[in-house]
Amino acid sequence: MSLVVRTLADRIFDLVREKVVSGQLAEDQPIRQDALAAEFGVSKIPLREALARLEQENLLVSHANRGYFVRAMSADEAEEIYALRLAVEPAAVGLAALAATDEERAAAIAAMQALDEAATSQAELVAMRNREFHVALTRPCRRALTMQLIERLQIMSERYTVAHLAPAGRGDRAHDEHNGLLQAWLSRNAARAQELAAAHITGTLNDLRQQLNLL
Known part of the structure; x- marks a missing residue:
């Protein structure tokens, strides 16, 4: 202990x-x-x-x-953060889907529930709960250096998560994407979970490109 x-x-x-x-x-x-x-x-x-x-x-x-x-947010920083996430996170999600224990699978479900609760009644916690959800889907990959990088990038992503979710309808879309990703992960469909993780990160980046260039 x-x-x-x-x-x-x-x-x-x-x-x-x-x-x-x-x-x-x-x-x-x-x-x-x-x-x-x-x-x-x-x-x-x-x-x-x-x-x-x-x-x-x-x-x-x-x-x-x-x-x-x-530190000011910028389109260039978003590009770098999300490019790095794309390079490591989807593969970690796929590995974790296959390796997760029952306890880790329960933790991922709980993280999704906590994120939904924050989105409903605790908006100030959404970025943190979003980070915890993504970390829960990757931690079972059992790769210490990969997880250090993912957790660091998740912290750096939090402000961009808040900005991304600001427009109406983004929260509902994020919920649907997270739910689909979680279901594939729980089904141990590593290829599908990896594909959905990459699509989710890419979609967020595409939205941020437009938002940050307009700010």
């Missing part, structure tokens, strides 16, 4: 990341560290540690004598 110890900086990291993903922190304004520290009831030391980690995750950028800013 392993014990996972979360530090104060870990918790602050999650709170600030949620603010970035949800758009509560604007891209064109410096992050007010005094205000955030007061809001969270912490000193600036764990906050600064969390901000530095978020810069490593490419969610923030620091400027000398100006502090931290939210």
Whole structure:
């Protein structure tokens, strides 16, 4: 049995990341560290540690004598993130469909249910639940380096997920695509699950290309 110890900086990291993903922190304004520290009831030391980690995750950028800013989303970054996802994620989904244990299959079903619940009543959690669903479909592939990359890319995708789901009707389409993907995965139809995962990622990227070029 392993014990996972979360530090104060870990918790602050999650709170600030949620603010970035949800758009509560604007891209064109410096992050007010005094205000955030007061809001969270912490000193600036764990906050600064969390901000530095978020810069490593490419969610923030620091400027000398100006502090931290939210990294702007861009069509070029979306292209790179989703191209990398396409290179590794569909194959991992296919491998995982064949290798998943009963416990892992139950976890994937639960992740889908949690995503649906968030879409219905907790919109601020949709990006996180979406990430957890995709990770649940790939983790059973049993490839540690692949999973490190997928999880990193999923974190970087979260803001783009929020942007992608903003237009009306996108949520329903995403639900249908996720459900079809899950059913193929649960049926251990690796080829079909891989195909649907690639189509889902490609469709999202095509939508983002249009959205981000219009912003």
